[in-house]
Amino acid sequence: MDYVSGKILTEKGFEKGYLCINDGIVTEQRQGSPSQTPLQNGLIVPTIIDMHTHIGDAFIRKKQLFLPRDILKLVAPPDGLKHRLLKETSEAEILSGMIETIQKMLVMGTTGFVDFRENGVKGIRLINEALGSEPIQGVVLGRPKDMMVDKNEIRSILQMADGIGISSISDWDLEGLYDIASLTHKKGKMFALHASERIREDIDSIIELEPTFIIHMTNALRKDLEKIKKIEIPIVICPRSNSFFDSTLPLPLPLLKEVGNTVLIGSDNAMLHDPSPLLEIKHLLQFYPEYFTLEQLLLSITYAPRKVLNLKDGIPPFTFPESFLVLDQQTIEPKYRFLSGKFG
Ligand SMILES: [Zn+2]
Structure with missing residues (x-):
């Protein structure tokens, strides 16, 4: 199991916690800190x-x-x-x-x-x-x-x-x-x-x-x-x-x-x-x-367009999209990408 932790952007805004990744799939979002050192920390947002x-x-x-x-x-x-x-x-x-x-x-x-x-x-x-x-x-x-x-x-x-x-x-x-x-x-x-x-x-x-x-x-x-x-x-x-x-x-x-x-x-x-x-x-x-706040703007380039376009890239019943980014908190540049099950 791998982990990324920090502030996770959900449809309702940021939530502190971490994501669990198992075999190329995001399986769970949890509160608190992971038991082992995460791969990355930062703002975790859908692609x-x-x-x-x-x-x-x-x-x-x-x-x-x-x-x-x-x-x-x-x-x-x-x-x-x-x-x-x-x-x-x-x-x-x-x-x-x-x-x-x-x-x-x-x-x-x-x-x-x-x-x-x-x-x-x-x-x-x-x-x-x-x-x-x-x-x-x-x-x-x-x-x-x-x-x-x-x-x-x-x-x-x-x-x-x-x-x-x-x-x-x-x-x-x-x-x-x-x-x-x-x-x-x-x-x-x-x-x-x-x-x-x-x-x-x-x-x-x-x-x-x-x-x-x-x-x-x-x-x-x-x-x-x-x-x-x-x-x-x-x-x-x-x-x-x-x-x-x-x-x-x-x-x-x-x-x-x-x-x-x-x-x-x-x-x-x-x-x-x-x-x-x-x-x-x-x-x-x-x-x-x-x-606009950073949170509002990030929602407007992640969840909001998915809704308008009816994009289905979430994993039911867990709604976080299967591909995500970890952004640097200061620069908001991607420092880590998880695209279609691959780290990069
Ligand atoms: Zn144009």
Whole structure:
């Protein structure tokens, strides 16, 4: 029997104690101290789930280009720098950027992520190839390759992907988007979109799409957040990505806290920085310490996303996920990983 001890993050918050590991499986959580020296001490947390990524643009980071801090010039489809580079880059180069990103995620303790995958069916095939047999759960939200509604294409995407992830209602004809959302819901899959990021968007139109969750809400008003709270749609925030674009995308932290929305966290574009929700929460604790506690933030990258995505990686009847991390109490960096029954 092996042990790790310290503060264990449960669904209700931290509890002091230790975990027992027998033959590659977490078997029990106990109070007090273990009878023999534990393998590690620290903050014991389930592995991390990144609720919003675009790992397809990781190859751009390696080019060391000057990236404009203007969201339209950098990422807006179809003419933003990212989309121009995607068109002129080989699949092999895009794929190798994705594979490296997935490996970085695992090193940083992430075992699940939700990717907004561009380029229709082809784009989904590419990420599935990148995922290969890595011990990570990639939730793939595809989108049509052009900004057009082709029902056959949507059906093919829905057969291969976990759902649809749309850039925003501002980029689309609303009627077309309702068709896409309704096809998605009929298949019982997820529908998500960026909302009120660069500009405020009509919240009622967004709600009518019945999204599983929405991303950003940087330019939303209090009343928009209140409507979202009422119907309990989670909001994914991307702190470092918003900071990159500076003052045009202020993090709506005071309002999110006051209204009490369900907040999840994503690392957003892989071309901007290393994909790690742990780095996102470090950023929040460093620059905005008054809004959320470490415990709240750790819950928002572990249990909360598992609930929204309905991830089943717990061991019944014991609910602690089968993979966990031991974080350093000071730096909150992983000093120990226990992934799929293996120590590392
Ligand atoms: Zn995004």
